[in-house]
Amino acid sequence: MSIIKVENLSTAFGDNLVHNNISFEVNKGEIFGVLGGSGSGKSVLVKQIVMLNEIQKGTIKIFDKDISKLSIDETKEIKLNFSYLFQFGALYSFLNVIENISVMLKEYTNLPSDLIEKIAYTNLDIVGLPKRVAKLYPSELSGGMKKRVALARSLAMQPKILFLDEPTSGLDPASTQQINELLLYLKNSLDMTTVIITHDLETIKTVLDRFMIIKKDKIFDGDISKAMNSDDEFIKDFLTNKKAM
Numbered sequence: 001m002s003i004i005k006v007e008n009l010s011t012a013f014g015d016n017l018v019h020n021n022i023s024f025e026v027n028k029g030e031i032f033g034v035l036g037g038s039g040s041g042k043s044v045l046v047k048q049i050v051m052l053n054e055i056q057k058g059t060i061k062i063f064d065k066d067i068s069k070l071s072i073d074e075t076k077e078i079k080l081n082f083s084y085l086f087q088f089g090a091l092y093s094f095l096n097v098i099e100n101i102s103v104m105l106k107e108y109t110n111l112p113s114d115l116i117e118k119i120a121y122t123n124l125d126i127v128g129l130p131k132r133v134a135k136l137y138p139s140e141l142s143g144g145m146k147k148r149v150a151l152a153r154s155l156a157m158q159p160k161i162l163f164l165d166e167p168t169s170g171l172d173p174a175s176t177q178q179i180n181e182l183l184l185y186l187k188n189s190l191d192m193t194t195v196i197i198t199h200d201l202e203t204i205k206t207v208l209d210r211f212m213i214i215k216k217d218k219i220f221d222g223d224i225s226k227a228m229n230s231d232d233e234f235i236k237d238f239l240t241n242k243k244a245m
């Protein structure tokens, strides 16, 4: 079942045509990758889906609803289903780990504070961090731990769709592998659809169910084995990291 449906999307900034008539669907429960070289419009595309950037041409449907035709109330309601972890999804330096995870719950729900704390601790556990880090501040965490806390903060709202922009950027190979394993664990344990922007070959190979590659047009849509068997030089180079990603 398709949960996101993008049809004939075109986006340009002045003379810079970024998306040329792109169509794709994301199915419920899958981990879908948005791939492409630097500046190919991956972030703009995801921001259009989460309604942070305007749609210039084409349609985007979420849960079968055309998002450009929603009322203010419908927009608010649909946005409650999203969590978006930005590329440099910074934690608040003046809040400790558990306070960082609680931020959205405090802002967007009326839940009592003891329940918010309980949910925050549950999500700390879900991302594989021990209770002892709860009172630490971001400056006291490793890069991998910061990513986990940011992920826990995104998960706390129990999103139906999670958007991750480069979840492993800046991490060493061991921490990258741990985040990849965590993403697979989340897929199997939570009722969630995930859209990931990534350049990381390991993530592409081991985590994504399906992905598309954009380069103004959509030049590929499928899974890793289809991509590996492709005769297209760009796709082959892309997957062996020969292309500037």
Ligand SMILES: Nc1ncnc2c1ncn2[C@@H]1O[C@H](COP(=O)(O)OP(=O)(O)OP(=O)(O)O)[C@@H](O)[C@H]1O
Pocket (backbone or CB within 6 Å): 013, 016, 018, 036, 037, 038, 039, 040, 041, 042, 043, 044, 045, 245
């Ligand atoms: N608000 C804007 N005004 C003008 N140009 C923009 C705007 N937002 C994005 N762009 C341009 O659109 C293009 C795509 O940007 P985007 O950030 O989506 O790329 P990306 O694929 O996510 O790149 P990267 O992998 O480097 O993060 C770039 O050329 C960028 O300069």
